[in-house]
Amino acid sequence: MRRLAYVTEIAETTSDARGPRVHRAWWVAGVSCLAIIAAGTFTTMSGLLVDPLHTEFDWSRGTIGIAVSVNMVLYGLAAPFAAALMDKVGIRRVIAGALLIIAAGSSLTTIMTSSWQLVLFWGFLVGLGCGSVTMVFAATVANRWFVKRRGLVTGLLTAASVFGQFVFLPVLSSIIDHYQWRPAIMTIALTALIVVPFVWLLLRDHPADVGITAFGAREFAPKPSPVRGVARRTVRVLGTSVRTMPFWLLALTFAICGATTNGIMWSHFAPAAHDHGMPMTVAASMLAMIGIFNVVGTISSGWLTDRVDPRRLLCIFFALRGVSLLLLPILMTSTVQPQMIAFVILFGILDVATVPPTIALCREFYGEDSAIVFGWINASHQVGAGLMAFLGGVARDTTGSYTVVWIVAGSLCEAAALIALTIVRRTSSAGVLRTPQKSPDRGPF
Template structure:
């Protein structure tokens, strides 16, 4: 199938863009899986009698494991191949999410949506994107990573309003069956159209000269050892910790807080699930534009300066949010505009800095550890915001903490410097 498609592609279309399209679809469905619990939170509270803090605990486990899986997933892709690793993860996700429609006990929520879905989606998200971009692209890496990162926005745009409507009319259980079916369907393009590397379809990396020597095929050793060795080396570099902290804040202020709690927050202000999901989906549509543009900008401008503006503007938008609900006509639209354009625009410049510092060979695994920081921040915010909401009755303090951390991060990223001596091709 891959060779047939290669022959049918126009001469000017590189197969790298087909690989990007397949991975975009995988990451889109992953985003749908990850956004599902936020749309089900209120329905599960009413149906099962669970508190918001209990559900937030499961999502916190999910977010933490999602990140911690990243470096091991990248190492597994080097050892076993991208396609077998992704297919295995998708099969596990489809089965476990389908089974969650039968949940009746809290431990089942913790096991399925906390542990299994957290581990599975850790394989099929940002680390997968960084690995594919590193393997297929010599030029336009920022644009390619921006497109893949934007898949999260597209996933929200497609899934959230539909799933929220299903929740409103039929409850939360049919929702998980829809998501499980989507995970099953995406197995087909991965199996048929995703080669391991350009050489498998007779191509060079995109942007690489036709007479460039082929990189020798290598297989990494034990994925666990490879991942920890990469962490041991990266931990000696100050820039790694600056990137780790900034991405911790990124995760806390996006997936962990807004991604998990925004629909429930809207409910506190008299908006139903569909209305809250529609605003979140609108932010997703804006992020599709913002993150793609961020990838384009990352190929052309100083990545540290871009990150300064992204974190700073996000912090200001979050600090405005508590007042946005009280401004009748344009409060939430203004927040959605600024926050949506900035949602995960931080990913392309962060990947670029990681590659500049550690080299294209090591960057996917090191970036996996930086993603772990992202998701630890998300877990911190998902649980912390749930606890603050349960104890205070509102999200105001959680919102201001999140915005303040973003402003601090905007200053921290300016201290990240390239270290060419560490880079390897």
């Protein structure tokens, strides 16, 4: 392994000296995509485990839900701390360590015998690992390695997460149907493990590590010194950013984003379609199609973010998403009709398209701390998702249908579209909203 790493370093030096045709930043983006895909696959796996675990261990769905909830909470809370840790020990160590934690936690799940082990292995370990390889990782890579095409790269990396979440869902479901749940978990655990060597050999923390400039940069930038006090810095960034209005506006819109995507589609689309007579396997296929069009929408959103005011993009994306959700109750049928295909395409394009503009706005307002701030804003996304997942089920039990859920979700999106327009663009006279950059290891915490 050391010899291979040494050869890789020599190849990098030689290639850089001659002026490589493909900038090293794109190789970093490529291996980052692999890591994000590997981690993203675990996100939707939880839903496939509920029935098999209930059948084999006779655990209640509420008991299993505790582990899933712990997983989701840590997925959101780990992100800002992971972003700060990347500034201290580097991207490569954090991502490689996170993938190893994911592989270990998921592998241990296959030999568990008690429900508390499910909470520890799947809830804590897998949730912690996946939370470290999220969109804050994408934001950090884009900020460090790219000056031009940041929006496009953010879209590509976000699309990788969606690809891992949805596209492999039918494959894993098929493995569970034919070989039970343990082989499915081991498949994705081995996938995460296989990606680790690629991360260690190809991923670098900063362009200065290989003696080059970031993509699109005109001047060489030295690598910043490691930032100490990870936990204190993460909490301090939160304490400073919550005193600014853009943070609350972005957190509110992203919470609505989570409520109207993860919270409603992952938890309620399939049972809602089943209420109208659509087979569950067909509904799951619709979700997979949404995942495919997510890739198109997110990459396009990243490209547009480099060219259009992110606030306007957020307004348009939320407004169109709201219209699609308001129309969904009249589109539901027992079979797949053209109007349902149209909804899947439109919603898929809009589903995660809000991420690149949100990251761009965080970068505009909070500078070098933008990845940490986005991590906290992403936590609001998970809170919104969790609330909608819970309240949507309550509404279904109370009213006997999901109609009110779609109406509320669509209305929230229209409200988010208006909120996005109220985010004031930062100017030189508007004051600096960036969090303090000096003495990161000191502070009130």
